[in-house]
Amino acid sequence: MPHxxxxxxxxxxxxxxxxxxxxxxxxxxxxxxxxEARGRALEEAGYNTFLLRSDDVYIDLLTDSGTSAMSxxxxxxxxxxxxxxxxSRNFYHLEEAVRTYYGYRHVLPTHQGRGAEHLISQxxxxxxxxxxxxxxxxxxxxxxxxxxxxxxDVIVDAAHDPQDLSPFKGxxxxxxxxxxxxxxxxxxxxxxxxxxxxxxxxxQPVSMANARxxxxxxTRHGIRLFLDATRMAENAFFIQERxxxxxxxxxxxILREFCDxxxxxxMSAKKDNLVNIGGWLAVNDDAIFEELRNLVVVYEGLHTYGxxxxxxxxxxxxxxxxxxxxxxxxxxxxxxRYLGELLTDWDVPIVQPVGGHAIFLDAKRFYPHIPQDAxxxxxxxxxxxxxxxxxxxxxxxxxxxxDPSTGDHMRPRLELTRLTIPRRVYTQAHMDVVAExxxxxxxxxxxxRGLAMVYEPKYLRFFQARFEPLGAA
Ligand SMILES: *Cc1c(COP(=O)(O)O)cnc(C)c1O
Numbered sequence: 001m002p003h004x005x006x007x008x009x010x011x012x013x014x015x016x017x018x019x020x021x022x023x024x025x026x027x028x029x030x031x032x033x034x035x036e037a038r039g040r041a042l043e044e045a046g047y048n049t050f051l052l053r054s055d056d057v058y059i060d061l062l063t064d065s066g067t068s069a070m071s072x073x074x075x076x077x078x079x080x081x082x083x084x085x086x087x088s089r090n091f092y093h094l095e096e097a098v099r100t101y102y103g104y105r106h107v108l109p110t111h112q113g114r115g116a117e118h119l120i121s122q123x124x125x126x127x128x129x130x131x132x133x134x135x136x137x138x139x140x141x142x143x144x145x146x147x148x149x150x151x152x153d154v155i156v157d158a159a160h161d162p163q164d165l166s167p168f169k170g171x172x173x174x175x176x177x178x179x180x181x182x183x184x185x186x187x188x189x190x191x192x193x194x195x196x197x198x199x200x201x202x203x204q205p206v207s208m209a210n211a212r213x214x215x216x217x218x219t220r221h222g223i224r225l226f227l228d229a230t231r232m233a234e235n236a237f238f239i240q241e242r243x244x245x246x247x248x249x250x251x252x253x254i255l256r257e258f259c260d261x262x263x264x265x266x267m268s269a270k271k272d273n274l275v276n277i278g279g280w281l282a283v284n285d286d287a288i289f290e291e292l293r294n295l296v297v298v299y300e301g302l303h304t305y306g307x308x309x310x311x312x313x314x315x316x317x318x319x320x321x322x323x324x325x326x327x328x329x330x331x332x333x334x335x336x337r338y339l340g341e342l343l344t345d346w347d348v349p350i351v352q353p354v355g356g357h358a359i360f361l362d363a364k365r366f367y368p369h370i371p372q373d374a375x376x377x378x379x380x381x382x383x384x385x386x387x388x389x390x391x392x393x394x395x396x397x398x399x400x401x402x403d404p405s406t407g408d409h410m411r412p413r414l415e416l417t418r419l420t421i422p423r424r425v426y427t428q429a430h431m432d433v434v435a436e437x438x439x440x441x442x443x444x445x446x447x448x449r450g451l452a453m454v455y456e457p458k459y460l461r462f463f464q465a466r467f468e469p470l471g472a473a
Contacts, residue, residue, distance in 0.1 A: 113268025203355020
């Protein structure tokens with residue numbers, strides 16, 4: 001197996017161990033409530049971890065979105081906020097950082113990633129258009145649909161198999177894409193929607209070779225190629241590690257080479273870019289930028305703040321620079337792997353190979369006795385919380401939502417519970433506690449019964465849906 005998880009980071013590779021490239025300057029106390037109290041909290045939250053109060057959570061692995069720890073430099077940057085309504089100096093720092101590290105010509109701030117997705121979708125998608133992508137992302141697809149488009153998943157088949165060890169399971173299947181172009185016509189495809197890494201597939205990376213082939217194919221058909229750059233710095237790590245010719249290139253160099261193959265990008269800066277709130281949208285095309293710069297005023301704010309304060313733009317500019325450091329990325333992904341390695345040693349079923357930002361428990365293999373319509377991944381998130389106060393989230397049938405044409409549940413092949421690791425927040429000892437809790441839930445797996453959905457909101461239902469436990473079978 002070419003990309004087997006190392007047993008311990010140093011030993012198996014015959015190297016000395018390394019540690020996080022930072023030390024802790026300020027601490028935030030954690031609280032653990034009793035199992036009884038957790039049971040009550042879970043019931044009040046309708047068995048949905050999104051509806052728990054964070055005070056009732058011990059180790060919070062709900063998401064890596066906006067949950068990272070900022071550096072001392074970023075905190076210092078907050079004090080340099082220029083809160084002028086227009087033309088804040090912090091905007092120009094942000095613009096410069098995006099141009100330097102991602103390489104796009106035109107930059108707009110947005111309040112977060114979905115703000116950018118909304119703008120790009122409204123600007124270039126017409127009703128009846130088709131948007132191919134490497135697996136869907138919840139907010140990305142919804143904005144494409146709200147603009148009148150139809151999303152098509154053209155990711156490689158391996159992405160849907162949690163046991164397939166291919167190194168680049170985020171790649172697009174070019175044959176599937178060609179077929180779609182033939183079927184609907186290139187003129188009905190405003191852009192190809194490429195994401196690196198692919199969150200819903202388990203944080204799986206896209207190869208540079210695939211991006212290059214996509215660039216060639218889309219250019220040939222006159223179709224734009226836009227990038228969801230949310231975790232693209234982490235994606236660059238996998239290219240450095242696995243793709244021939246990249247071992248000696250820096251994360252920053254790889255990131256830039258990849259982005260240079262695309263026409264623009266949107267970003268949830270709450271992920272790779274190490275801030276608690278923020279996003280941006282960047283394109284090379286002058287005409288599209290003109291349209292976007294006008295739209296941003298309607299939905300987000302003036303084009304030099306787009307829903308962000310000056311201080312937040314400053315922290316983001318600094319965060320971008322820190323996020324492409326090789327030491328940072330290695331430690332970040334190393335911690336995710338450490339947790340994956342413990343669970344693999346205990347034969348707990350997880351998505352392999354381990355991706356960039358999270359461990360994805362394979363709820364279908366965890367609970368083979370619970371049918372998908374009884375929400376196995378949601379059940380597992382609830383059981384984990386009950387066991388230890390560790391908060392995870394569902395990435396399965398609840399997240400997938402309903403088919404807009406038939407109204408039936410979409411039934412994704414992947415039914416996963418995600419343990420998402422915030423950046424620079426928890427220590428290795430926290431990972432040990434998490435692994436032991438997962439193990440305890442695994443040992444008690446036969447007792448789990450599944451859930452019924454008793455309240456279902458119309459949009460992005462997984463955030464606010466409520467559930468009730470099913471009785472004994
Ligand atoms: C989080 C995320 C988004 C949406 O960004 P928000 O900042 O949450 O609005 C878009 N794409 C991907 C891949 C994400 O992970």
